[in-house]
Amino acid sequence: MAAPKTPDPKPDPCSVCQGTGEVSRTVQVGRKRRVVGKQTGFCLNCLGSGEAPAE
8 A cells, every 4th residue: 555645845925925926016196206006916026926936
């Protein structure tokens, strides 16, 4: 009988996006650079995967 397999350990979440794969940036408009809201985009540290990049 074969020994039971142990599951692979889960990778650490990204420290920048906390594992979501998205980050928020403030959007500024006008000459006085007024803040009008936030925009989400994918994390450039982990490229949207949510996993910590290999060192």
